[in-house]
Amino acid sequence: MTNRNHTNTDGPRRRRPTMVDVAREANVALRTVSRYVNNDPTVGIDLADRIRAAITAPDYAPDERAQQLRRGTTGIVGVTVRSIAGPNPLLGAVDQAARVHGLTVLAMATDDDDQRERAAVLSMCGRRVDGIIMEPTSDNHQYLATEIESGMSVVAVDRRNAGIDTDAVVSDNAAGVGMAFRHLVQHGHHRITYIGDQERVYTGSKRAAAFRACTAANGGAVDNMVHPGAVEPARIAAALAIVLGGDLPATALITGNQNTTIEVLRQLGSRTGVPAIVGFDDFPLADLLQPGLTAIAQDSRKIGRLAFDLLLPRIADPTRPTETVTLPVELIVRGSGEQPPPA
Incomplete structure (x- = not known):
């Protein structure tokens, strides 16, 4: 029988180092550590070297949540699509583009359900993601009007949002x-x-x-x-x-x-x-x-890439005029559409 009771022989779990620990180790002010972590160019070379050495010694990892509060951004892009149960080229293209820009994708599926869509989108708004790319399901998206007025950036893909004016990438x-x-x-x-x-x-x-x-x-x-x-x-x-x-x-x-x-x-x-x-x-x-x-x-991948390309300038300037991009489609002939009618 497998014994699932494990004893920790390594002693107490070590506390995660903080910026306070780094400041104490480097013998600098806490504010100086904060400036260094946020890439402030005014931090002198000598101070930077001391802080870098202190960070390396205790395996310090910056607190991303604190950095988010200082920057006013989360580095996260929300994406809602109809399904993530199988391959999704559109979502894959957004994820690839986001990684190039150092952003993280938070994806949720709506399963073509209005309530699931609303819950997913508002949850992303509550987490203050930097922007949302959504494959709309509902026939009324006015619930997003207040969020957009507050600066939330939204781009619709495959379908237009209903009842609100947002950027969109659709097929012809x-x-x-x-x-x-x-x-x-x-x-x-x-x-x-x-x-x-x-x-x-x-x-x-x-x-x-x-x-x-x-x-x-x-x-x-x-x-x-x-x-x-x-x-x-x-x-x-x-x-x-x-x-x-x-x-x-x-x-x-x-x-x-x-x-x-x-x-x-x-x-x-x-x-x-x-x-x-x-x-x-x-x-x-x-x-x-x-x-x-x-x-x-x-071209689902191109739809995803263009949606991300619209989202970045929308995040930078929420007041810019909205834009709809319509992509051409292609007829692929394989046999099922070429069968003649019965004689």
């Missing part, structure tokens, strides 16, 4: 849906349907509206061809039953985001007569499907 949603629609028409499809996210979500609204515009411009009817809503198995199964049933089933699908695409593919399974599919959002292993998924790809 309308162009992406237009690419997908035209691609399917060029491969002989005329009964094209759309299954996507809730329209209260910025991207869900923009993509559904773009699909309706494409259908109308192509002379088609939108009745029963646009199916936005929660990305849930039952809801997507019901939408598929409508669009693939009846006398004139859809021959092609545009799916509105990664999660919708995956659930649609799961529902379709190995059934025969599967419609052509173009998914908005690319994802890992999409090229390994049979056939591979034709997708509208966003």
Whole structure:
């Protein structure tokens, strides 16, 4: 049996040295140690050498919290994203950029839940992070208005914040849906349907509206061809039953985001007569499907980098005019969107 009772034979745990200890060891004023730790250039060479030697001797580590109070900053950037359960290129890009600037990232997931988003963002505000990059979920972000007026810097990614004016980096949603629609028409499809996210979500609204515009411009009817809503198995199964049933089933699908695409593919399974599919959002292993998924790809890493590039000047000057950057998307052809309609 493993014995989990451990006896400390090293004596009492040594107290962490403080600036007071360093000042006493170096025989200088506490204020002088504080100036040295904060890189004050007016500290003389002789004093600096004595303080450096004193710091080295007791393995002194500066109190970061005290430095934060003096600087008025925390060196922390908050990031809220829909999910951190798997690879997140956008979050990875922000983290990489932050490390280059000596900043730390505090990341939290919202799971597309309004209350989780609000709790996460306000928690970051309470910790006085230097700025927040957020992937919005809620359809009302006015709860952030007071924080922004107080100087909190906020940049939205993938979606715009609702009810407040902040910097944002988004993809060209309308162009992406237009690419997908035209691609399917060029491969002989005329009964094209759309299954996507809730329209209260910025991207869900923009993509559904773009699909309706494409259908109308192509002379088609939108009745029963646009199916936005929660990305849930039952809801997507019901939408598929409508669009693939009846006398004139859809021959092609545009799916509105990664999660919708995956659930649609799961529902379709190995059934025969599967419609052509173009998914908005690319994802890992999409090229390994049979056939591979034709997708509208966003550059998530570039979105993250540009969001960080907007956040730094916003932190430096909270009063500067807000800016929205719209990035182009790309059609990646792999096979699922090139299948012809039934003869």
